[in-house]
Amino acid sequence: xxxxxxxxxxxxxxxxxxxxxxxxxxxxxxxxxxxxxxxxxxxxxxxxxxxxxxxxxxxxxxxxxxxxxxxxxxxxxxxxxxxxxxxxxxxxxxxxxxxxxxxxxxxxxxxxxxxxxxxxxxxxxxxxxxxxxxxxxxxxxxxxxxxxxxxxxxxxxxxxxxxxxxxxxxxxxxxxxxxxxxxxxxxxxxxxxxxxxxxxxxxxxxxxxxxxxxxxxxxxxxxxxxxxxxxxxxxxxxxxxxxxxxxxxxxxxxxxxxxxxxxxxxxxxxxxxxxxxxxxxxxxxxxxxxxxxxxxxxxxxxxxxxxxxxxxxxxxxxxxxxxxxxxxxxxxxxxxxxxxxxxxxxxxxxxxxxxxxxxxxxxxxxxxxxxxxxxxxxxxxxxxxxxxxxxxxxxxxxxxxxxxxxxxxxxxxxxxxxxxxxxxxxxxxxxxxxxxxxxxxxxxxxxxxxxxxxxxxxxxxxxxxxxxxxxxxxxxxxxxxxxx
Numbered sequence: 001x002x003x004x005x006x007x008x009x010x011x012x013x014x015x016x017x018x019x020x021x022x023x024x025x026x027x028x029x030x031x032x033x034x035x036x037x038x039x040x041x042x043x044x045x046x047x048x049x050x051x052x053x054x055x056x057x058x059x060x061x062x063x064x065x066x067x068x069x070x071x072x073x074x075x076x077x078x079x080x081x082x083x084x085x086x087x088x089x090x091x092x093x094x095x096x097x098x099x100x101x102x103x104x105x106x107x108x109x110x111x112x113x114x115x116x117x118x119x120x121x122x123x124x125x126x127x128x129x130x131x132x133x134x135x136x137x138x139x140x141x142x143x144x145x146x147x148x149x150x151x152x153x154x155x156x157x158x159x160x161x162x163x164x165x166x167x168x169x170x171x172x173x174x175x176x177x178x179x180x181x182x183x184x185x186x187x188x189x190x191x192x193x194x195x196x197x198x199x200x201x202x203x204x205x206x207x208x209x210x211x212x213x214x215x216x217x218x219x220x221x222x223x224x225x226x227x228x229x230x231x232x233x234x235x236x237x238x239x240x241x242x243x244x245x246x247x248x249x250x251x252x253x254x255x256x257x258x259x260x261x262x263x264x265x266x267x268x269x270x271x272x273x274x275x276x277x278x279x280x281x282x283x284x285x286x287x288x289x290x291x292x293x294x295x296x297x298x299x300x301x302x303x304x305x306x307x308x309x310x311x312x313x314x315x316x317x318x319x320x321x322x323x324x325x326x327x328x329x330x331x332x333x334x335x336x337x338x339x340x341x342x343x344x345x346x347x348x349x350x351x352x353x354x355x356x357x358x359x360x361x362x363x364x365x366x367x368x369x370x371x372x373x374x375x376x377x378x379x380x381x382x383x384x385x386x387x388x389x390x391x392x393x394x395x396x397x398x399x400x401x402x403x404x405x406x407x408x409x410x411x412x413x414x415x416x417x418x419x420x421x422x423x424x425x426x427x428x429x430x431x432x433x434x435x436x437x438x439x440x441x442x443x444x445x446x447x448x449x450x451x452x453x454x455x456x457x458x459x460x461x462x463x464x465x466x467x468x469x470x471x472x473x474x475x476x477x478x479x480x481x482x483x484x
Contacts, residue, residue, distance in 0.1 A: 063098025063179045066091055068192050074452045075196040075255045076245035078219035088451060095175060102178040110177070110468040113411065119403030120170045126372065126393030126400060127162030133372045158375035161449065162393075165376065168451045169404055176462030183424050186463050190262060190427040193455050197259045198279050200244035200252060201286030207233045208242060208289050218245055242289040246452075250445060253295030255452055256287040257437050260302050261430035264317065265310070268426070281323050294445055299324075301440045305433055366390035373397065385442025401448070405457075409435050412460040418467055428463045431456030 070091035073079070079087045180186060206212045215233060216223045223243070233240055241249040260283065263276045287295040299320075306317050365374065366387055376392040389398040412432025419425035434456040447453060 059098055059101050060179070060181060063095055063102065064181065064185055066095040066098065067175055067179045068189060070095060071189050071455055071458070072192040072196040074193075074455055075200050076218075077251055077450060077452060078215075078223075078243060078245050078247040092172070092175070092451075095179065099175060099178045110465050113407045115403045116170075116407045119400045119407065120166070122396050122400030122403070123169070123393070124162075124166060124400075126397035127158065127166075127376060129372050129396070130162075130375050130393050131158050158377050161376035164449050165401075168449055168454055169401070169457075172451050172454055173408070173457040173461045176458040177465040180462035180466065183419070183421050183463075183466060186459060186466065187421075187424050187427060189459050189462065190431070193459070194259050194262050194279065197255045198282055200246055201256065201283045202244075204242040204244035204252065204286040204289050205282065215243060215245070219243060219247070241291040242286065244286055244290075249290035249292050250294050251447070251450065251452065253287045253290045253292035254298070254438070254441055254445070254447060256283040256290075257295060257298035257302060257441070258434040258453070258456065259283065260299070260320075261306070261433040261437070262427060264302075264306060264320070265426045265430045266423075267315075277323075280320065281326075284320070284323055294441055297444070298437055298441055301437055302433075305436060309433070310429075363387060366394075370394055371396070383444060383446050385439070385446065385448055388446050388448060405435060405439065408432070408457040408460050411464050412456070415460070415463050415467060419463065424463065428460055431459045 070088045073086070073088040073091060076088065077086050081087055081090050176189070180189065203212075203214045203218070207215050211233070213233070233242070242252070243249050244252045246252040246255060260280070263280050263283070266272045267276045267280075284299075287299070303317055303320065370390065372394045373390060373392045386398060389401050393400075409432045412428050412435070416425040416429045419428065438453055441447070
């Protein structure tokens with residue numbers, strides 16, 4: 001079935017209908033406070049968009065660079081402006097009026113992937129059904145953990161967490177559709193993403209070897225209170241876990257694992273090797289300092305992915321192996337264990353026991369209530385993405401989420417042969433590989449709400465929209481678009 005043809009006028013109409021349905025649902029559930037908050041936000045952004053159209057000479061360029069700054073700052077999830085809002089969150093809020101301006105003034109004509117629409121609709125429907133489902137039918141209670149640190153208490157209500165997932169998974173990537181105008185900007189966003197991860201990694205290494213204290217200076221209050229052994233940062237050999245500018249060591253290692261495909265694909269020339277091999281050393285060193293076993297598994301998965309899917313990148317893979325051997329040599333020379341202490345102590349057994357306990361609980365709860373879950377407020381309990389979604393919203397949530405992710409991956413891989421600029425095409429494919437690595441991480445992690453995960457999806461959707469624009473303007477097979 002052909003994908004629907006959508007222009008800005010129809011999209012505005014669809015958004016109006018969706019807004020009316022959402023308003024009715026919120027009022028029907030008694031969420032009047034949330035309804036008026038959303039209404040106020042829409043009015044504010046509409047006024048800002050109108051003001052921009054009158055005051056700014058090139059608002060689309062301003063919007064792109066605000067988005068670029070947000071992409072740069074997304075890996076810095078530990079930098080909080082207020083409460084649970086990060087620096088990137090604030091920049092994305094500032095970018096919203098520019099998205100509205102582009103939607104209103106720019107005639108956008110793209111064929112949206114059917115499964116993206118279906119997946120997003122199923123996910124949203126699962127949130128609503130879970131909200132309406134009787135809570136007293138829970139067979140096996142799923143406890144909501146509390147702790148002493150911010151990262152242990154990042155939950156919310158079913159509607160809040162469901163909306164947060166929709167914003168990160170669907171809305172955030174669409175920013176690229178509205179604010180990116182040319183192929184050079186796609187490459188720029190990719191570069192800014194790698195720069196953001198690299199800066200976070202540089203902060204971790206600076207703290208480890210120079211004792212700069214930058215992590216505690218810019219990070220959350222968790223570090224000041226001693227999370228991850230922060231009181232011993234800068235002491236070589238101490239049992240600590242570095243976070244860079246992220247809020248958690250696993251977030252740092254996952255960011256590194258997802259950005260490695262971009263670094264590797266850009267090492268396709270002498271100039272590329274000269275620029276990106278030092279960055280590869282930097283990010284691998286930071287992943288080592290994070291003390292995350294997730295990073296080790298994902299690095300192995302990355303090597304396997306490239307050997308299977310990108311045989312032309314075997315030379316950069318050899319660079320990764322050489323860098324790892326170099327890191328091991330330096331660690332030995334500094335009288336450090338090649339593996340962090342956390343990998344060789346009893347804490348591994350404790351961590352594994354807790355992880356398997358949560359997985360078993362997730363399985364029993366999913367089997368007890370497979371069609372609609374217990375609510376997205378308990379999503380972070382299961383240490384597995386599949387169980388997390390099943391426990392939250394049942395099969396509908398799982399199918400919707402995977403539909404959207406696989407659309408991004410499939411689109412990124414197929415775009416390579418359609419983009420005339422080979423370097424941009426390679427970046428887009430690298431972003432698709434990054435999302436595959438995220439899915440691999442989902443077998444033993446519970447990160448689905450955080451925006452840093454979906455930067456590759458934003459880049460893919462920006463390239464997809466540009467491909468559609470050029471096809472509409474100049475016909476198939478012209479102006480930078482090649483048929484397979």
